[in-house]
Amino acid sequence: MNIHESEKLAGILTQKGYFPTEDNELADVIVFNTCCIRENAEQHAFGNLGALKYLKKKKPSLIIAVGGCMAQEEGTAEKIKESYPFVDIVFGTHNLELFGSYLDERLASKKRVFKITDDSGKIKEGLNPFRTSYPNAWVNIMQGCNNFCTYCIVPYVRGREKSRSKEAIFSEVQKLVLLGYKEVTLLGQNVNSYGKDLDGDVNFASLIDMLSEIRGDFRLRFMTNHPKDLTEDLVKAVANNKHCCHLIHLPVQSGSDRILKLMNRRYTSADYIEKVNLIKKYIPDCAITTDIMVGFPTETEQDFQDTLELVKKVGFSSAFTFVYSRRKGTVADKMEGQVSEDIKKDRIMRLVELCNEQTRIYSAKYLTKTVTVICEDYDKKKGLYLGRDEYGRMGYFKSDVNLIGELCNINITDVNGISLYGTLVTD
Ligand code: SAH
Ligand code: SF4
Numbered sequence: 001m002n003i004h005e006s007e008k009l010a011g012i013l014t015q016k017g018y019f020p021t022e023d024n025e026l027a028d029v030i031v032f033n034t035c036c037i038r039e040n041a042e043q044h045a046f047g048n049l050g051a052l053k054y055l056k057k058k059k060p061s062l063i064i065a066v067g068g069c070m071a072q073e074e075g076t077a078e079k080i081k082e083s084y085p086f087v088d089i090v091f092g093t094h095n096l097e098l099f100g101s102y103l104d105e106r107l108a109s110k111k112r113v114f115k116i117t118d119d120s121g122k123i124k125e126g127l128n129p130f131r132t133s134y135p136n137a138w139v140n141i142m143q144g145c146n147n148f149c150t151y152c153i154v155p156y157v158r159g160r161e162k163s164r165s166k167e168a169i170f171s172e173v174q175k176l177v178l179l180g181y182k183e184v185t186l187l188g189q190n191v192n193s194y195g196k197d198l199d200g201d202v203n204f205a206s207l208i209d210m211l212s213e214i215r216g217d218f219r220l221r222f223m224t225n226h227p228k229d230l231t232e233d234l235v236k237a238v239a240n241n242k243h244c245c246h247l248i249h250l251p252v253q254s255g256s257d258r259i260l261k262l263m264n265r266r267y268t269s270a271d272y273i274e275k276v277n278l279i280k281k282y283i284p285d286c287a288i289t290t291d292i293m294v295g296f297p298t299e300t301e302q303d304f305q306d307t308l309e310l311v312k313k314v315g316f317s318s319a320f321t322f323v324y325s326r327r328k329g330t331v332a333d334k335m336e337g338q339v340s341e342d343i344k345k346d347r348i349m350r351l352v353e354l355c356n357e358q359t360r361i362y363s364a365k366y367l368t369k370t371v372t373v374i375c376e377d378y379d380k381k382k383g384l385y386l387g388r389d390e391y392g393r394m395g396y397f398k399s400d401v402n403l404i405g406e407l408c409n410i411n412i413t414d415v416n417g418i419s420l421y422g423t424l425v426t427d
Contacts, residue, residue, distance in 0.1 A: 001187050002068065004138035005096060006033045009067065010130035012100045020130075024055055029063045029103065034070035036153055038325040042070055049084060056086035063106060065089035067096060069157040074329060077114050092116040093143075093158050097124040123164050135182035135374055135405040141169050141207070145189040147226065149253075150264045150331035151296060151324060154189055161190070163198050166207050170214070177216040182374045182405060186222040192229035205233040212241040217407075219374065219390060223249045224291075227275050228266045232282075239282040245390040246283050247317075250275065251291035255310030256303035259296050262335070269310050276314055287317035287362075287391035294351055295324040295344035298337035304347050311354055317362045317391060318418055319355040323348050356417065363393065363415040370411050370425060371395055375403040384421075395420040 009031050010020065021027055030052065034045040049066065056062050064087050070076055072092040080087050089102050095117050102113045123143060131137055142163040145155045173184050186207075188194060195202035204222075211220060220243040227250055238244045250272075254260050257268045267275075279286050292307060311319070323344045326333045373387030373395045384396040385403055396419060397410045403424075410422035 001138075001140070001189075002033055002035050003133070004129065004140060004187060005068065005093070006031075007129035007131055007133075007138070008096060008127050009033060009099055010132070011128045012097075013103075014130045015128065016100060016103070024052070025059075027062065029065065030055075031065045031067060031099070034066060034068035036068075036070035036073050036076075036157060036327070038322065039327070040325070042073075045070055049080075049087070053084075053086050063088045063103065065091065065099070065103070067091045067093070067099065069093050069154070072116055072157040073153070074156075077116050081112075081114060087112070089113045090116065097127055123162050125164070125168050133376075135180075135376055137176045137181040137184050139169060139172050139176070139184055139186050140164065140188070141186045141191060141222075142188040142194050146193070147190060147266075148264060148331075150262065150335075151293070151327065153327040153330055156329055158189070161193060161197055163195050163202075165198070166195070166202055166210055169207065170210055173211055173220075174214050177214055177218045180405065181218065182407070183219040183221065186220070188222075189224065190226040190229060191222050192225050192231070192234065203231075203233075205231060205237040208234065208237040208241055208244065212237075212243060214243070218243055220244045221247065225250050227252065227272050230275050230278075232278060235278055235282045245392070246286045247289065247390065247392045248279055248283075248286055249289045249291075250279075252310065252314075253291060253293050254296065254299075254303065255307035256299070257306075259299055259303050262298065262332075263296060264331070269306065272310070273313065285391075287393075288314060289318050289320075289392065290314075290316050291320045291322065292351060292355075293322045293324050294347040295339040297324075297332055297335035297339065299324075299339055299347075304350075308351065308354055311351070311358065315362070316355070316358055317393075318359050321348060321351050321355060359418050360415075363418065363420060366393065366412045366415055366420050368412065370409050371420070371422070372407055372409050375406050375408050377404065378402070389420075393420055394418065395422055397422050397424045399424055 035041045052064055066087055071090050077090050080090055088106050091099055091102055102115055106113050142161055144159040144161045146161045148155050176184055192204050194204040252272050253263055255269050371389045373389050375385050375387040378385050385399050386394055386396045388394050395410050409425040411425055412420050412422040414421040
């Protein structure tokens, strides 16, 4: 989501006549699009920002801006105002679309601009992102989140759920396919609750149905799903849509019912397994990926064992693993029984080991098979092209010609963790 928001900011700048550079010394404008979901992301952002002080001294006309959800966090704008005087503009996630006018304001008045408004109106349409991820294109379908999982800062910094109209989404996806994009990923904090804030009978399953009418060869992906809201209608819509990849990212967070309750996830581990079975019933070959967290307040060894058990039971094709990070303003931050860093470290290592083992087992099934990937890049270090198959596995292969954007069949001859290696099938 952050990557796509950066594409939108880059779009605003390119329309104003700026063009991208990788050299900070050449830049006229530097925008930090920040994330505050975990503490280390935030520290990283402040570290990078501090490192720019010398640049501003060397080139006083340089404009430095900070946006994204960290800027929206309580106290951050004040901190930047006082301790980072070389920052010119601070804006939030709600008003990202207005960044161009803040830039004009700064250039015209020389006054620093601090605008973190909570605009509760509709999502603004008509931005032209400067897309950097061909052949994949990101499409936001909604913003914000209503779930208030007790560890999570997102609802505080991104506000309540706001869905785009299905017509706007349809026309953006159709345009991208006509432009030659081969893969479209629909984005939202909880795409399963898409449409709940809109008038009429519109939900995520009906949006997926509608997008199945778009002609052309392209793959449709979406993320992220909340297990409590994943419906049978949606799974059927995915199964019936020829564009939809057979991959569902279904964050579980924990396998302990006690911890899930404290997290306010509103499902039990049995409910989660039921959703997995529902997916397998309609889409037997569906890959399921997840997010898992260790070290939530009061998590015991037994709770952690329940998580390991659930991971073994489901057999995820891959998993993102996180160490719980305290976020100011959230309910969990005030809970008693915060887990020590040593225990968190020990649990994350054991969890990663199990997940890696599952990834290896899943990848091993690919050996000697032929898979179809959409070639998306060239890895200079490896000297190989790479692309993902519909289940999200990355395949690497050699080619003498540039195949980016092409569907490629590769015979898998080797696997290493999540990566597949093979030879290109030419006929
Ligand atoms: N809306 C998505 C997730 C957004 S954040 C969802 O509900 O699935 C992505 C992941 O970051 C979450 O799934 C969670 O595992 C992790 N995360 C969120 N807050 C966290 C925190 N305070 N500490 C550690 N991990 C966190
Ligand atoms: Fe955060 Fe939960 Fe919303 Fe995901 S669903 S963004 S984890 S509050």
